Amino acid sequence: xxxxxxxNIDSLKQELxxxxxxxxxxxxxxxxxxxxxxxxxxxxxxxxxTTIQELSFVLKTIKHHNVxxxxxxxxSNILVKDKGIRGVVVSVREMMQIMDCNNHxxxxxxGYMLKDVSEFALSKGLTGLEFAVxxxxxxxxxxxxxxxxxxxxxxxxxxxxxxxxxxGSIKEYDTTQLDFGYRHSxxxxxxxxIAEIIMTLQAGDKESxxxxxxxxxxxxxxxxxxxxxxxxxxxKRPPGYFAGTLIEQTGLKGFAxxxxxxxxxxxxxxxxxxxxxANDVLTLIKEVQKRVHDAHGVHLEPEVxxxxxx
Numbered sequence: 211x212x213x214x215x216x217x218n219i220d221s222l223k224q225e226l227x228x229x230x231x232x233x234x235x236x237x238x239x240x241x242x243x244x245x246x247x248x249x250x251x252x253x254x255x256x257x258x259x260t261t262i263q264e265l266s267f268v269l270k271t272i273k274h275h276n277v278x279x280x281x282x283x284x285x286s287n288i289l290v291k292d293k294g295i296r297g298v299v300v301s302v303r304e305m306m307q308i309m310d311c312n313n314h315x316x317x318x319x320x321g322y323m324l325k326d327v328s329e330f331a332l333s334k335g336l337t338g339l340e341f342a343v344x345x346x347x348x349x350x351x352x353x354x355x356x357x358x359x360x361x362x363x364x365x366x367x368x369x370x371x372x373x374x375x376x377x378g379s380i381k382e383y384d385t386t387q388l389d390f391g392y393r394h395s396x397x398x399x400x401x402x403x404i405a406e407i408i409m410t411l412q413a414g415d416k417e418s419x420x421x422x423x424x425x426x427x428x429x430x431x432x433x434x435x436x437x438x439x440x441x442x443x444x445x446k447r448p449p450g451y452f453a454g455t456l457i458e459q460t461g462l463k464g465f466a467x468x469x470x471x472x473x474x475x476x477x478x479x480x481x482x483x484x485x486x487x488a489n490d491v492l493t494l495i496k497e498v499q500k501r502v503h504d505a506h507g508v509h510l511e512p513e514v515x516x517x518x519x520x
Contacts, residue, residue, distance in 0.1 A: 219254050221277040222298065226257060229267050232303070234258040237435060241290045241518075244282065244301060246346060248439040249488050250290025251518060253280075253299035260304045262372060262380060262405040270378030272298055279376075280404055280517060283348035284323065287441055291488045291518035302350055305405060310508065314411055315369070320350025320404045324357075337414030338367045340422040346442055350404040354397050356390045359425055365390035369410040369419035373402040380405075435473040438481035443508040444495065445478060453477030453510055457498060460505045467494040489520070 217340075219237075235257050241250030253260040257276075259265040272279050277319055278297030282288065305321035308330060316336070318327055328343040341362025345352060352383045353371060356364050371383045381402060389396040430436070445453035457463070457477035465472045466483070468490035480491055480498075499510050 211507075218275050218277050219298070222272065222277050223255055225271050225275070226268065230257070230259070230264060234260070239299070241294060241299065242283070244303070245285030245288055245290055245441070246439060247285070247289055247441045247483050247486075247491070247514075247518070248440050249292075249486060249491065250285075251292045251294030251488075253295045253297075255298040257298055258304045259270055259300070259302070261307070262305075262374065265300075265302070265305065265374050265403060265405050266378040266380055268300055269374055269376050272300070273376045273378075283321065283351040284338060284346070286347035286351065287513070288515045288517055289441055289488055289491055291516065291520050293519040295518045300403075302403065302405070303348065305350075307406075314413065316409045316411065318349055318407050318409065320348060320353075320407060322349045323347070324349055324352050331411055332416065332423065335414060335416050335419070336411035337419050338362075339409070339410040340419060340426065343423045344426050349407055353404055353407055354395055355393050356395050357393075363390075367409045367411060368407060369407040372406040372408075373400075373404050374395065374482050375400070375402045409510060433476055435475040435481050438483060440473075440479050440481045441514040442444050443478050443513055444480040445498075446513045448508050451506075451508055452478070456502050456506055456508055456510070460498075460501050462498055465494070465498070467491075467497070470494045472498065488518075492516075 211223055223235055237255055238252040239256035240252050242248050257268055257270050280295050280299045282301050284303055296436055303321045307319040307320040324342040324345045327349055331339040341360045345357050345359055353364050354432045369385055371493055373381050454477040462472050463472045463477050469482060469484040469486035470490035471481050471483050474480045480494055495512055
C-alpha cells in the first residue's frame with residue numbers, strides 16, 4: 211500500500227511538472243511554514259497553483275492518479291499533526307489575482323488575505339469590507355465559512371463565486387446558489403474548491419473607511435495575542451458561557467505544555483511560544499478540557515481543525 215502510494219506520488223509529480231514550475235511542486239514540504247500555528251509535519255507532495263486554470267489541471271490530475279488530497283489556504287484554523295499529511299496538499303494561498311470588474315465590483319483570487327483585500331478596497335474608496343480587516347485567513351476561507359465580525363459578514367458583499375470540482379470543471383455560483391448561513395456555505399456540501407470571488411461594494415469616504423478599519427484593528431490587537439503564532443480562538447463558545455472566561459476562572463492563564471501555552475492575554479487562545487509540537491498543543495487542550503470540566507461541568511469543544519497523522 212505504501213509502495214503504491216509512493217509510485218502514485220512520483221507519477222503525479224511528473225505530470226504536474228508538465229504545467230507547473232518545480233518551485234510550486236515540492237516533496238516533503240514542512241507544513242509548519244504554511245500554518246499560522248507554525249506547527250506541522252511534512253506533506254508527501256505540496257502544490258501551489260496560481261490561477262483557476264492551474265487549479266483545474268491540478269485537481270483533475272490528482273483524481274486521475276488516485277492520490278488523497280487536502281486543500282488549505284493560509285492554514286489559520288488548523289493544527290497539522292507532527293507526522294504531517296499523506297498524499298498531496300494543495301494550497302490556494304498563491305491564487306492572489308485582483309481584477310477590477312467595474313467601479314464597485316472586485317474580482318479577487320481566493321488566496322488573498324482578508325486584511326489585504328480590505329486595504330485594497332480602501333485604496334479604491336469602496337466600503338463594505340471594513341469588518342473583515344481583523345479576520346485572519348484567506349478570502350476563500352472566509353467565503354467557505356461565511357466569516358463575519360462587527361455586524362458584517364461575507365454574505366453581505368459576495369455576489370458570485372467561481373469554484374473548481376475534482377473533475378477539473380469550473381463552476382460559477384450567484385448569490386441565490388451560495389446557501390450562506392451561520393459559518394456555512396454551499397461549499398461545505400459540494401466540496402468544491404473556491405478559486406475566485408466577486409464582491410459588490412459601495413462608494414464611500416476614504417477617511418471614514420480608514421477610521422473604521424483602524425478602530426477594529428485596535429480592538430483586535432488590544433484583546434488578542436497576535437504577537438504569537440496561534441490558530442485563532444482554540445475552543446468553540448459553549449452555550450451560555452465564554453470559553454476564555456471559563457479557562458481564566460480555572461486558573462489556567464499561562465499554563466503550558468512544552469512551548470504550547472494558554473495565552474496570558476486571552477485565555478481562549480493557545481499559542482506557540484517557540485517550537486511547540488502538535489502533540490504539545492493536543493496535550494494542553496486535553497488538560498484544559500479536563501480541568502474546566504472538573505471545575506465548571508462544561509465541556510469545551512475545540513474550534514481548531516485537526517488534520518494529518520501522529
